Amino acid sequence: xxxxxxxxxxxxxxxxxxxxxxxxxxxxxxxxxxxxxxKSKPAxxxxxxxxxxxxxxxxxxxxxxxxxxAVRTDWEHTTGKAINYSFYMMxxxxxxxxxxxxxxxxxxSPSAAVxxxxxxxxxxTVLDAVLCVGHIFLCLVMQPLFxxxxxxxxxxLLIFCVIEMKYMAIVVQxxxxxxxxxxxxxxxxxxxxxxxxxxxxxxxxxxxxTAGFWAFGQKHxxxxxxxxxxxxVPQIVCNIITEAKKPLHHYFVYGMSVTRLVAPMYMFAxxxxxxxxxxxxxxxxxxxxxxxxxxxxxxxxxxxxxGKYGARFMIPAIFLPPKYDYSxxxxxxxxxxxxxxxxxxxxxRNISDDEADGAGxxxxxxxxxxxxxxxxxxxxxxxxxxxxxxxxxxxxxxxTTMTVSEGTRPPPDAPTLDCVICYNDxxxxxxxxxxxxxxxxxxxxxxxxxxxxxxxxCPICRKELPAL
Numbered sequence: 001x002x003x004x005x006x007x008x009x010x011x012x013x014x015x016x017x018x019x020x021x022x023x024x025x026x027x028x029x030x031x032x033x034x035x036x037x038x039k040s041k042p043a044x045x046x047x048x049x050x051x052x053x054x055x056x057x058x059x060x061x062x063x064x065x066x067x068x069x070a071v072r073t074d075w076e077h078t079t080g081k082a083i084n085y086s087f088y089m090m091x092x093x094x095x096x097x098x099x100x101x102x103x104x105x106x107x108x109s110p111s112a113a114v115x116x117x118x119x120x121x122x123x124x125t126v127l128d129a130v131l132c133v134g135h136i137f138l139c140l141v142m143q144p145l146f147x148x149x150x151x152x153x154x155x156x157l158l159i160f161c162v163i164e165m166k167y168m169a170i171v172v173q174x175x176x177x178x179x180x181x182x183x184x185x186x187x188x189x190x191x192x193x194x195x196x197x198x199x200x201x202x203x204x205x206x207x208x209x210t211a212g213f214w215a216f217g218q219k220h221x222x223x224x225x226x227x228x229x230x231x232x233v234p235q236i237v238c239n240i241i242t243e244a245k246k247p248l249h250h251y252f253v254y255g256m257s258v259t260r261l262v263a264p265m266y267m268f269a270x271x272x273x274x275x276x277x278x279x280x281x282x283x284x285x286x287x288x289x290x291x292x293x294x295x296x297x298x299x300x301x302x303x304x305x306x307g308k309y310g311a312r313f314m315i316p317a318i319f320l321p322p323k324y325d326y327s328x329x330x331x332x333x334x335x336x337x338x339x340x341x342x343x344x345x346x347x348x349r350n351i352s353d354d355e356a357d358g359a360g361x362x363x364x365x366x367x368x369x370x371x372x373x374x375x376x377x378x379x380x381x382x383x384x385x386x387x388x389x390x391x392x393x394x395x396x397x398x399x400t401t402m403t404v405s406e407g408t409r410p411p412p413d414a415p416t417l418d419c420v421i422c423y424n425d426x427x428x429x430x431x432x433x434x435x436x437x438x439x440x441x442x443x444x445x446x447x448x449x450x451x452x453x454x455x456x457x458c459p460i461c462r463k464e465l466p467a468l
Contacts, residue, residue, distance in 0.1 A: 049069075050069050051067070051068035052066065052068075053065075053066040078144075078145070078274050078277040078278060079145060081272075081277065082145045082148040083148050085274060086148040089262065090151060090152060093156065094155075095259050096260075097158070099255030099259075100163050102252060103167075103251075104163075104167055106252070107170075109454055111178075111455040111456060113171050113174035114171075114174045114178050115238075115244035115247035117234040117237075118168060118175075120238070121168050124164065124256065124260075125164040125165065125168065126160075126202065126206055127231060128160035128164065129160045129206045130209050131156050131263060132153050132156035132157050133206075133210060135150075136150075139153065165199075172194050172195055172198055173195075209228070221285065225264060225292060226292065229295065229296055230295070231256075231260075232253075232257075232300060232302075233299060235303065239303075239311040240311055240312055242311075243311045244311060244467070245311065245453070246307040248303060250304060253304060264289065268286075269284070269286060271284055311467070323467075324438065326448075326468070327435065330417075330434075334442070336417065419443045419444045420459060420460060421459060422444060426442060432445065435449075438463070438465070439458050439463050441458055441459075441460045452465060
């Protein structure tokens with residue numbers, strides 16, 4: 001009916017020693033386990049005995065296979081491994097908290113939070129929730145290791161339930177405000193409904209992910225784990241659609257990509273982990289670990305490349321719509337009129353010392369800003385805005401007073417266009433030095449690029465700007 005595995009049978013010397021001391025002591029489980037640790041152990045340390053058999057009943061037409069495995073666990077050794085695992089997992093969780101806070105600081109403005117994919121953040125939240133549920137399950141089935149796994153479960157609960165859920169709510173609120181700015185007025189009740197729907201979708205996704213672990217975790221383990229760790233794919237697709245530039249901080253990309261690989265690498269790549277002590281049949285899958293590292297690395301590399309070379313760098317130009325040219329020629333209606341022709345200067349008159357002491361300078365009528373004696377720059381009493389307005393609107397002025405010292409007369413300043421971000425002149429002859437928005441507002445290239453890193457809207461009229 002059954003057979004015992006001879007490789008795990010107790011030898012004759014052990015039987016004789018046990019029988020000789022049977023009258024002197026009462027055998028206990030702890031004493032027997034202590035005695036067995038002194039003996040040389042087979043390769044599968046935890047496996048003590050296997051029982052295989054078949055039960056057949058011809059009259060009842062019944063047949064059943066019996067497979068029984070007796071497991072002997074060294075809890076002292078297993079607890080040490082579990083504590084080491086929990087220590088490294090807590091360091092991993094602390095690193096994830098730091099990079100999450102850095103990412104929230106990177107997208108603290110609503111316009112930056114809009115560019116973050118809500119599905120990407122939600123995917124990682126579900127992944128952390130699955131790990132939290134898994135560690136809680138280990139706490140329940142392995143009571144001696146409760147403390148080690150409870151600490152990891154607490155940190156994972158803090159990450160997904162406090163930080164990541166708050167971050168998703170920030171993204172939803174930023175999109176709600178952006179919709180209001182676009183003209184679609186929505187109430188605060190609509191915002192609360194969106195947040196409630198977000199929580200409902202999250203818990204539904206958590207249930208499906210947990211059920212999928214039991215349904216596909218054994219037969220299709222590689223595909224399931226690769227799908228579970230495809231959390232950067234939604235952000236890559238979002239960048240391509242919206243042409244967002246650096247929505248994720250590179251610390252966040254690097255930190256999350258590395259720290260999320262710690263748990264699967266330990267479970268499936270370390271041959272002598274604590275799961276092997278509890279369940280000798282726990283699989284070791286090096287192929288899955290190699291594919292997982294490659295897949296997550298490819299996603300992270302694409303995200304970094306999108307921030308450096310553009311969100312659509314991997315798509316051939318023939319399949320892309322034409323991009324807006326910020327360096328397009330300035331329309332003639334925007335160009336300032338040329339300066340009026342200067343009059344033929346009269347020869348300077350010799351001024352005696354007495355006249356110089358009395359007058360000090362010659363006052364003439366001339367177009368342009370007011371320049372005082374001894375100053376290297378023309379300054380207006382109204383500040384930079386009035387100075388720029390005087391330059392742009394100089395063709396409307398009838399004449400201004402200019403003081404000329406010692407017979408030298410500066411040439412009249414030609415009217416120019418000004419950047420409303422830095423209030424400095426724009427060289428309209430350099431097409432690569434300015435950027436002309438679709439609403440015909442012109443800025444310095446560096447000024448508008450820095451502005452677009454924060455807001456994708458015109459600084460003057462607040463219209464949406466196309467991506468670079």
